[in-house]
Structure formats: C-alpha cells, structure tokens
C-alpha cells in the first residue's frame with residue numbers, strides 16, 4: 297500500500313484524536329516500517345489493517361465507521377490534488393465510471409507498485425449507477441467513503457446501497473442513486 301494512504305491516515309488520527317493517539321498506535325502495532333512513512337514509499341497492507349483495528353479498539357469507534365470517515369478525509373485532503381480528473385468528469389457518475397479505465401490506470405503508471413481495486417460500472421438509468429468493487433484487500437468501507445466524497449465534490453445528493461457479492465467483502469455491489 298502506498299505511503300500516501302498511511303500519511304493521510306495519521307493526519308486524520310492526529311486531527312481527531314490528538315498526537316498521543318498516534319504515539320499509542322505506533323507503540324501498540326507491530327509495524328515493520330516502525331511507523332515511519334513517506335508518501336511515495338510502499339508498505340505492507342497488513343500494517344493498515346493493524347492500525348485501523350487498534351484505533352477502533354482504543355477509540356471505541358467501529359472499523360467501518362473509521363474507514364468511511366478516513367476515506368472522506370483522504371478525498372478532500374489528497375485526491376483533490378488530481379484536479380484534472382475531477383474537471384474531466386461532469387458529475388459523480390461520470391467520475392466513478394472513469395476510475396477503472398482512466399484514473400487508476402494513470403495512478404498505476406505513476407506508481408507501478410500501487411495495489412488498486414477493480415471497478416465495473418453499469419449505468420442502470422439516468423439516476424442509478426451500479427459499481428462493482430473487487431479487491432482482495434476488502435476495503436469496501438474505504439470505497440464507500442470515497443464514493444460519498446465524490447458526490448460531495450460535485451454537490452450531488454446520493455444514496456448508496458451495498459450488496460455483498462462475496463461473503464468476505466472482496467466483491468461488493470454499490471447501487472448509487474441520485475436523490
């Protein structure tokens with residue numbers, strides 16, 4: 297997993313829970329990086345799983361809530377830097393449809409070691425899009441937060457319904473309806 301994801305995570309932990317929590321997490325987790333991350337570095341995905349699980353334990357906030365909150369922060373703080381991607385799409389659906397064939401493709405060119413999910417998008421009607429998420433990293437909650445963040449960028453109200461296609465969360469159908 298790319299370092300930028302860890303850097304963003306620690307920014308949010310510090311903002312929401314204070315620096316002591318950052319220290320406490322690094323202390324409590326068994327991190328081969330020793331808790332030192334650079335944005336362009338690459339680290340074990342399991343370190344993120346450990347960090348989020350421990351943060352949930354210490355804060356009493358459930359893991360899915362933490363991941364969704366984190367995704368919304370990550371979108372605003374880090375993904376907005378990729379302005380041309382947002383400008384190229386006219387609305388939430390067009391942006392989400394462009395992740396798999398364009399955005400993540402460009403990300404992969406920039407960072408060949410990035411581990412990205414697969415998305416299949418189906419436009420059911422003008423107001424309804426189905427997005428099928430596939431990833432062995434099972435970050436569906438993170439994906440949901442990023443979908444919500446995309447809608448907030450385009451100032452659109454959406455409703456997201458989730459259907460598990462694989463029991464373990466490695467395949468999820470997001471049905472996204474415009475209000």
Ligand code: HEM
Pocket residue numbers: 297298299301375376378381392395399400403409410411412413431432433434435436438439440442443446
């Ligand atoms: C400007 C737009 C975007 C950029 C530049 C971008 C870039 C990235 C990067 C750098 C990673 C980390 C890869 C790694 O750690 O190895 C990532 C992961 C991920 N991205 Fe995107 N992304 C964008 C939009 C989105 C959106 C809108 C969604 C949701 C629909 C999404 C879903 C995900 C998920 C779920 C992961 C976690 C890895 C996984 O589940 O396998 N991304 N993305």
